[in-house]
Amino acid sequence: MSAILSVGRGSRRYRGWILPIAAIAVWWLASNQGWSQSGLFVSPEKVAATAWDQMASGKFWRAISASLARNLSGFFIGTTLGLVLGCLLGLSRYFERLVGPSFNTFKQISLFAWIPLISVWFGLGDVAKVVFLSLAALVPVVVNTCDGLRNVPPNLLEVARVYGFTRWQTIIGVMLPSALPSIFTGLYLALVYSWLATIGAEYLLVSGEGIGNTLIDGSEHFMMDLVLFGMVIIGLVGWGLNALARTLERRMQRLYGIAPR
Amino acid sequence: MARAQTVRLEPYTAPAPNDNVKRFPPSPARPVRKVEVSRTSAWRVSLGDKALPWLLPLVLLGLWYLGVERGWLSEQVLPPPVYVYQTLSDLVTSGDLWLNASASLQRVVVGFTLGALIGIALGLAMGLSRTLEDYLLPTFNALVQIPVLGWLPFALLLFGIGETLKYVLIAKAALVPITLCTLQAFRQAPKGLLEVGRAYGFSRRQSVTSIVLPAAIPTLFTGLRLGFTKAWLSLVVVELVASSEGLGYLIVYGRQLFQLDLVMAAVVVVGALGLVIDRGFDYAEKRLNRGRPTAGGSLS
Numbered sequence: 001m002s003a004i005l006s007v008g009r010g011s012r013r014y015r016g017w018i019l020p021i022a023a024i025a026v027w028w029l030a031s032n033q034g035w036s037q038s039g040l041f042v043s044p045e046k047v048a049a050t051a052w053d054q055m056a057s058g059k060f061w062r063a064i065s066a067s068l069a070r071n072l073s074g075f076f077i078g079t080t081l082g083l084v085l086g087c088l089l090g091l092s093r094y095f096e097r098l099v100g101p102s103f104n105t106f107k108q109i110s111l112f113a114w115i116p117l118i119s120v121w122f123g124l125g126d127v128a129k130v131v132f133l134s135l136a137a138l139v140p141v142v143v144n145t146c147d148g149l150r151n152v153p154p155n156l157l158e159v160a161r162v163y164g165f166t167r168w169q170t171i172i173g174v175m176l177p178s179a180l181p182s183i184f185t186g187l188y189l190a191l192v193y194s195w196l197a198t199i200g201a202e203y204l205l206v207s208g209e210g211i212g213n214t215l216i217d218g219s220e221h222f223m224m225d226l227v228l229f230g231m232v233i234i235g236l237v238g239w240g241l242n243a244l245a246r247t248l249e250r251r252m253q254r255l256y257g258i259a260p261r
Numbered sequence: 262m263a264r265a266q267t268v269r270l271e272p273y274t275a276p277a278p279n280d281n282v283k284r285f286p287p288s289p290a291r292p293v294r295k296v297e298v299s300r301t302s303a304w305r306v307s308l309g310d311k312a313l314p315w316l317l318p319l320v321l322l323g324l325w326y327l328g329v330e331r332g333w334l335s336e337q338v339l340p341p342p343v344y345v346y347q348t349l350s351d352l353v354t355s356g357d358l359w360l361n362a363s364a365s366l367q368r369v370v371v372g373f374t375l376g377a378l379i380g381i382a383l384g385l386a387m388g389l390s391r392t393l394e395d396y397l398l399p400t401f402n403a404l405v406q407i408p409v410l411g412w413l414p415f416a417l418l419l420f421g422i423g424e425t426l427k428y429v430l431i432a433k434a435a436l437v438p439i440t441l442c443t444l445q446a447f448r449q450a451p452k453g454l455l456e457v458g459r460a461y462g463f464s465r466r467q468s469v470t471s472i473v474l475p476a477a478i479p480t481l482f483t484g485l486r487l488g489f490t491k492a493w494l495s496l497v498v499v500e501l502v503a504s505s506e507g508l509g510y511l512i513v514y515g516r517q518l519f520q521l522d523l524v525m526a527a528v529v530v531v532g533a534l535g536l537v538i539d540r541g542f543d544y545a546e547k548r549l550n551r552g553r554p555t556a557g558g559s560l561s
Binding site: 111224 | 314317398406407408412419493494501509516525527535536539
C-alpha cells in the first residue's frame with residue numbers, strides 16, 4: 001500500500017510546479033497585455049532585469065554577504081550562550097529556580113519590542129544588530145536544551161544509578177546523548193529565527209547594507225521590482241539555511257545513532 | 262500494591278464489619294508528630310523555592326536603581342525604575358493604555374480570526390484531498406519561507422499604511438502554523454482506529470467525522486495557539502513599522518521622543534499581555550486534554 005502510494009506520489013511531483021508556473025504565466029500575460037496601468041504592477045522581465053542589474057553591479061553580493069555575516073555571528077554568539085544557559089537550567093535545580101521564572105517572563109516579551117531599547121543602548125550599527133540576533137537565537141536554544149535535559153527517560157537514569165555512574169558520567173554518558181535531538185531542534189529553530197531577525201534588524205535598525213536595506217530602498221522608491229527581488233532572495237536564503245540545518249541534523253543523528261525525528 | 266495487600270489481609274486479623282475505621286488505628290502521638298515535622302520541612306523547602314525566583318529580578322532591579330542613582334548611566338539611556346512605574350500608572354489613569362491596547366487587541370483578533378479561518382479551510386482541503394495537497398503544498402511551502410517582514414514592503418506598496426495592511430500581515434502570520442497543523446492533524450490520524458473504522462464499514466465521511474477529527478483536536482489546538490503567538494509577534498512588528506496607535510506605536514513614539522520610560526512601560530505591557538494570552542491558551546489546552554484518552558496515540 002505504502003509502496004504504491006510512494007510511487008504514485010513520486011510520479012505526481014510535477015503537480016507542485018503547475019500552480020507557480022501558471023501564476024507566473026498569468027502575471028506575464030497581464031503585464032504584457034497592459035491590464036493594469038499602475039506603476040506598481042511590474043512585469044516579470046523587469047524583475048529579472050533588476051535581479052541581473054543587482055548581481056552584475058555587485059550591490060547584491062555586498063548586501064547578501066553583509067546580511068549573512070551578521071546572521072552567522074549572531075547565531076554563533078546566541079547559540080553558545082544559549083547552550084550554556086540551557087545546560088545550567090537543565091542540570092541544576094537551584095539555578096533553574098533562580099533563573100527559570102525570570103527567563104520565562106523575559107521570553108514572553110515579543111522579540112521585536114526590544115529593538116527600540118537596543119537602538120538606544122547599542123546604536124544602529126552592527127553591534128546592535130548582532131546583539132538583537134543573538135537574543136533571537138538564544139531563546140529557542142535555551143528552551144530546547146533545558147527541555148531535553150529535563151525529559152531524559154527516568155529508566156535510563158535508573159540504569160545509570162544502578163551502574164554507579166558519577167554525576168559527571170551520568171551527564172556525559174546518559175543525559176546529553178538523550179537530550180541531543182531536542183538540542184538539535186533548538187539549534188535548528190535558532191537558525192530559522194536568526195535569519196528572520198536579520199531581516200528585522202536591518203529593517204528596523206536602518207543603517208549599513210543588507211538584504212533588508214535592499215527591501216527598504218525598493219519600498220521607499222516605489223520600486224516593486226526591487227522589493228520582489230528582495231523577497232525572493234529572503235525566501236531562498238531562508239530555504240537554504242533550513243535545508244542546511246536539516247542535512248546537518250540528519251548527519252549528526254546518524255553519527256550518534258539516534259533515530260531521526 | 263502494598264496497600265491492596267494490607268486491605269486483603271485485614272479481614273483475617275480483624276473480622277469487624279466496619280474495616281474502614283480499623284484501617285486508621287487510633288495511635289495519636291506518632292502520626293501527628295510525623296505529619297507536623299514533614300509539613301514544616303515542606304513549608305521551609307517551598308518557601309526557599311518561592312523566594313529563589315524573586316532573587317534575580319530583585320538584584321537586577323537593585324542594580325538598575327543603584328546604577329541610575331549613582332549616575333553610572335544617564336537617565337536618558339536608562340530611566341530610573343520609579344519613572345517607568347510612574348509612566349505606567351499615568352498611562353493607566355489617563356486611559357491611553359486602554360486606548361492603545363484595545364487598538365492592538367482589535368487588530369490581532371481580527372487578523373487572527375481571518376488567518377485561522379483561511380488556515381483551517383486550507384488545511385482541511387489539503388487534508389481531505391491528496392491531489393490538492395500535491396498541487397498546493399509546494400507553493401505554500403515556498404511562500405512560507407518569506408517571513409512577515411519580507412512581505413511587509415510588498416504589502417505596504419499594495420495596501421498602503423492602513424488597517425488592511427495590519428490585518429493582512431497578522432492573518433498571514435497566523436495562517437502558516439494553523440494550516441500546517443491542520444494538515445498534520447489529518448495525516449497523523451491513528452492508523453489502528455482507521456482500520457477499526459474500515460472493519461466496521463465506515464463511509465469516508467463517517468471516518469473523517471468520528472475518527473480523524475476527534476483525534477485531530479489537540480494538534481489543531483496547538484496550531485491555533487502557535488498561530489496566536491505568531492500573530493502577536495507580528496502585531497508588534499507591524500505596529501513598530503507603520504501605525505499611529507497601538508502598543509507598538511507607543512514604543513516607537515517613546516523612542517522618537519527619547520522617553521525610554523514610555524518605551525519600557527509599553528514593552529512591559531506587551532510582555533504582560535502576551536503572558537496572559539499564553540497562560541489562557543495553556544489553561545484551555547489543559548482543559549481540552551483533560552480526560553482525553555491517550556489510547557488514540559498508542560494505537561497508531
